[in-house]
Amino acid sequence: MSTVNIAVIGVGLVGKEFLNQLVFLAGSSSPSRRIQLIYASNSRSALWNDGKALDIATCAQKLADGQGIELPLAELPKLLRSTAERPKVILVDNTSSDAVAALYPSFLMHGLDVITPNKKAFSSGLELYRKIMQESMESGKKCLNESTVGAGLPIVATLKDLVASGDEVIKIEGVFSGTLSYIFNEYSTPSGQGPSFSSIVAQAREKGYTEPHPGDDLNGADVARKLTILSRMIPSLKSHLPEGYKSVSITSLVPDKLASVKSGDEFVTRLPEFDAEFEKLREEAQKEGKVLRYVGVIDVQAKVVKAALEKYPTSHAFATSLQGSDNIVAFHTRRYNPRPLIVQGAGAGAAVTAMGVISDLLKLI
Amino acid sequence: MSTVNIAVIGVGLVGKEFLNQLVFLAGSSSPSRRIQLIYASNSRSALWNDGKALDIATCAQKLADGQGIELPLAELPKLLRSTAERPKVILVDNTSSDAVAALYPSFLMHGLDVITPNKKAFSSGLELYRKIMQESMESGKKCLNESTVGAGLPIVATLKDLVASGDEVIKIEGVFSGTLSYIFNEYSTPSGQGPSFSSIVAQAREKGYTEPHPGDDLNGADVARKLTILSRMIPSLKSHLPEGYKSVSITSLVPDKLASVKSGDEFVTRLPEFDAEFEKLREEAQKEGKVLRYVGVIDVQAKVVKAALEKYPTSHAFATSLQGSDNIVAFHTRRYNPRPLIVQGAGAGAAVTAMGVISDLLKLI
Numbered sequence: 178m179s180t181v182n183i184a185v186i187g188v189g190l191v192g193k194e195f196l197n198q199l200v201f202l203a204g205s206s207s208p209s210r211r212i213q214l215i216y217a218s219n220s221r222s223a224l225w226n227d228g229k230a231l232d233i234a235t236c237a238q239k240l241a242d243g244q245g246i247e248l249p250l251a252e253l254p255k256l257l258r259s260t261a262e263r264p265k266v267i268l269v270d271n272t273s274s275d276a277v278a279a280l281y282p283s284f285l286m287h288g289l290d291v292i293t294p295n296k297k298a299f300s301s302g303l304e305l306y307r308k309i310m311q312e313s314m315e316s317g318k319k320c321l322n323e324s325t326v327g328a329g330l331p332i333v334a335t336l337k338d339l340v341a342s343g344d345e346v347i348k349i350e351g352v353f354s355g356t357l358s359y360i361f362n363e364y365s366t367p368s369g370q371g372p373s374f375s376s377i378v379a380q381a382r383e384k385g386y387t388e389p390h391p392g393d394d395l396n397g398a399d400v401a402r403k404l405t406i407l408s409r410m411i412p413s414l415k416s417h418l419p420e421g422y423k424s425v426s427i428t429s430l431v432p433d434k435l436a437s438v439k440s441g442d443e444f445v446t447r448l449p450e451f452d453a454e455f456e457k458l459r460e461e462a463q464k465e466g467k468v469l470r471y472v473g474v475i476d477v478q479a480k481v482v483k484a485a486l487e488k489y490p491t492s493h494a495f496a497t498s499l500q501g502s503d504n505i506v507a508f509h510t511r512r513y514n515p516r517p518l519i520v521q522g523a524g525a526g527a528a529v530t531a532m533g534v535i536s537d538l539l540k541l542i
Numbered sequence: 543m544s545t546v547n548i549a550v551i552g553v554g555l556v557g558k559e560f561l562n563q564l565v566f567l568a569g570s571s572s573p574s575r576r577i578q579l580i581y582a583s584n585s586r587s588a589l590w591n592d593g594k595a596l597d598i599a600t601c602a603q604k605l606a607d608g609q610g611i612e613l614p615l616a617e618l619p620k621l622l623r624s625t626a627e628r629p630k631v632i633l634v635d636n637t638s639s640d641a642v643a644a645l646y647p648s649f650l651m652h653g654l655d656v657i658t659p660n661k662k663a664f665s666s667g668l669e670l671y672r673k674i675m676q677e678s679m680e681s682g683k684k685c686l687n688e689s690t691v692g693a694g695l696p697i698v699a700t701l702k703d704l705v706a707s708g709d710e711v712i713k714i715e716g717v718f719s720g721t722l723s724y725i726f727n728e729y730s731t732p733s734g735q736g737p738s739f740s741s742i743v744a745q746a747r748e749k750g751y752t753e754p755h756p757g758d759d760l761n762g763a764d765v766a767r768k769l770t771i772l773s774r775m776i777p778s779l780k781s782h783l784p785e786g787y788k789s790v791s792i793t794s795l796v797p798d799k800l801a802s803v804k805s806g807d808e809f810v811t812r813l814p815e816f817d818a819e820f821e822k823l824r825e826e827a828q829k830e831g832k833v834l835r836y837v838g839v840i841d842v843q844a845k846v847v848k849a850a851l852e853k854y855p856t857s858h859a860f861a862t863s864l865q866g867s868d869n870i871v872a873f874h875t876r877r878y879n880p881r882p883l884i885v886q887g888a889g890a891g892a893a894v895t896a897m898g899v900i901s902d903l904l905k906l907i
Binding site for chain 2: 197198201202209314329330334335337339341342343492494497498500501503512519521522523526529531532535540
C-alpha cells in the first residue's frame with residue numbers, strides 16, 4: 178500500500194472544486210494506493226493534525242468556521258517535508274499568491290512535489306523561475322502547472338511532449354483569455370456590425386466573465402503571463418523574457434486616459450467615451466474581410482512574444498470555430514505542419530481549472 | 543542515478559522514428575537519469591546483450607543487416623523481466639501484431655510497463671483487455687496507449703483526465719481516420735460539387751494516404767477500433783463492447799459487390815461503378831445545407847457506439863475547420879458544456895505516432 182499525502186493551500190473557488198475532485202479520485206483509486214489530505218489552509222488559518230489524515234469533504238467548511246490553527250507560511254516546507262514514514266507529499270497551491278509561489282523552491286528542497294494553477298512563479302522575473310528549475314533538478318521533485326494556461330485544456334502538457342520528443346516549435350498562436358475571447362467574439366463578427374465595445378464589456382462584467390475591474394483583463398497582462406509560461410518551456414526562448422510577463426510586447430486595450438482609474442464601476446461608466454476608437458478598428462477589419470481577436474503569439478524564430486489585437490480572415494479558425502469564452506491554441510511545429518495541432522474549449526472556471534490540477538496529480542501518482 | 547531500461551519490439555516506420563526521438567530524449571534528459579535501450583527486435587531477429595545497453599542510433603540498421611539473434615517471442619517476458627539490478631524496464635511495442643499484444647499480461651506480470659501504438663489489445667475481445675487491466679492492477683505496472691487514437695494528439699490522456707477527475711462524459715464525436723478525413727474533406731464541400739468519389743479514393747491511394755487496399759480504410763474497422771479503445775475508458779461503457787470493434791455499429795463504405803475483392807488495384811479499378819451511389823449521398827447533403835463526414839460517435843447515455851457516414855451543417859466545426867487528413871475530436875462533458883473540448887490535428891504518420899509513445903514514456907519516468 179503506497180500513500181500519497183496531499184497538502185492544500187487555498188480553499189476558494191478552485192480549491193473547493195479541487196477537493197471535490199480529490200474525493201472522487203481517492204474513492205475510485207486503485208486499492209493499492211491511498212490518497213490522503215494532511216494539510217489544508219486558507220489565508221487565515223490551517224488544519225493540521227501532525228500529518229494524520231483529515232476529512233477531505235469537510236475541511237473547507239471547518240476552515241470557514243474558524244476551526245483552524247495559526248501556522249506561519251514560512252514554516253510550512255519544514256512541517257510538511259517528506260520523511261521516511263511519509264515519503265510522498267504533494268503540495269497543491271490553489272492561491273494566486275506571490276508569497277506562496279516564493280516558497281516553491283523550499284518545498285522542492287524539502288522533498289515535496291508542487292502542483293499549482295497559480296501563474297505567479299512561472300511568469301514573473303527569471304530569478305524565482307530558475308531557482309524552481311534548479312531545486313526541481315536537484316531534488317528530483319516536480320513543479321507542475323498544467324492549469325496555468327487554458328485551465329484543464331491539455332496545453333502545457335502538449336507543449337512539453339512536443340519539446341521533449343524533439344519536435345521544433347515554429348509558432349504558438351491562440352486566444353488565451355476567456356474574457357477577451359468572449360468580448361471579441363461578440364464585438365467583431367464577419368458582418369462588422371453589432372453593439373458598442375463598452376456595452377459588451379459591461380455585459381461581460383455583469384455575467385461575471387471579467388475581473389471586478391475589467392481593466393485587469395483588457396490590459397493584456399494575463400495573456401502575457403500565459404505566453405511567458407509557454408515561452409520558458411521552449412529551449413531557445415528559455416531566457417528570452419527576463420522580467421517575465423513584463424518583458425512581453427503587450428497591446429493594452431485600456432485607454433490611456435482610464436489607466437489610473439481605480440474603480441471598476443467608474444471604468445465601465447467612462448468606457449463609452451472611447452467606443453469610437455474601437456469602432457474604427459472594427460470597421461477597418463470588416464473592410465479587409467477580417468475580424469478582431471485579442472491573441473497571444475510566440476514566434477520562435479523571430480523571438481517575438483506578443484499579446485496583441487490582431488485581424489484574422491473570416492475563414493480563419495479564430496473567426497469560425499471560436500465561441501463564447503473559449504480558448505483556442507494552435508501549435509505550429511515542424512511535425513504539425515502545414516496544419517497546426519489545435520486545442521480548444523473552456524479555458525477558465527473552477528471545475529476545469531481543478532481538473533488541470535488533478536491531471537498533474539495523476540502524473541505524479 | 544536512476545536507469546530506465548527500454549525494450550523495443552518493431553523497428554519499422556514508427557519504431558525507427560521512436561528510436562530517433564528516444565536518442566533526443568536520452569540526450570536532453572536530466573543528469574540524474576539514464577535512459578538506455580536493452581533490447582530491440584524486428585519480426586525476424588533481436589539485439590540483446592544480457593541486459594547491457596545497446597547503441598540506439600544504429601540498432602535498426604543492425605537488425606536490417608541481419609546482425610540479430612533468434613529469440614522466441616514467448617521467452618521475452620522472462621528475459622526482460624524487472625529485477626533488483628534492473629528495477630525499471632519498459633516494453634515498447636511498435637508493431638501491429640496480435641501475437642505481441644497477447645503477451646502484455648505476461649510483460650506486466652514480470653514487472654515491465656508497456657507502451658504501445660498497437661490498437662489490437664484494446665480493441666479486440668474483452669478477455670485480453672480484462673487480463674491486461676487485472677495484471678496492471680496487481681503488478682502496479684502500466685499499459686499506456688496514447689497513440690492508439692489520434693497518434694500524438696492528446697486524446698487518450700484527455701479522456702483519462704476527464705474521467706479520473708469525476709467529469710461525466712456525455713458524448714464523444716470526431717473524425718478519427720486521417721484517410722476518411724481527407725477523402726470527405728475533398729469529396730463533400732459546401733458547394734456539393736467536385737470530383738467523383740472513386741477518383742478521390744484513387745488519388746488518396748496514390749498519395750499514400752490509404753492502406754494498400756483502400757477497402758481497409760473504407761470498411762470503418764479502424765474507426766471502430768479507436769471507438770472501442772475510448773469507450774472502454776468510460777466507466778459506464780466498460781463492458782459494453784464484448785467483441786471489441788466488432789461490437790461497434792459500423793457503416794462500411796465498401797460496396798457489397800466489392801467486399802470480396804482481394805486486390806487493392808482491382809478494388810480501385812472497379813470503384814467507379816459505384817460513384818452514382820455516393821453522388822446521391824453528396825447531393826442529398828448539399829440540399830440540406832450539409833456536408834458528409836465519416837465520424838465516430840460515442841453517445842454515453844444512449845450507449846450507442848457507431849462508426850458512420852453522417853451529415854453536418856456547413857457551419858459545423860467538422861465542415862469549417864477540418865482540412866487535409868486531420869483528425870478532430872470533440873468531448874462533450876458535464877463540465878465542457880455547452881461547448882465541447884476539441885482536439886484537432888494530424889492523427890497519423892510515423893513522427894506524430896512516435897511522439898505519442900514518447901508522451902507515455904514521459905509519464906512513466
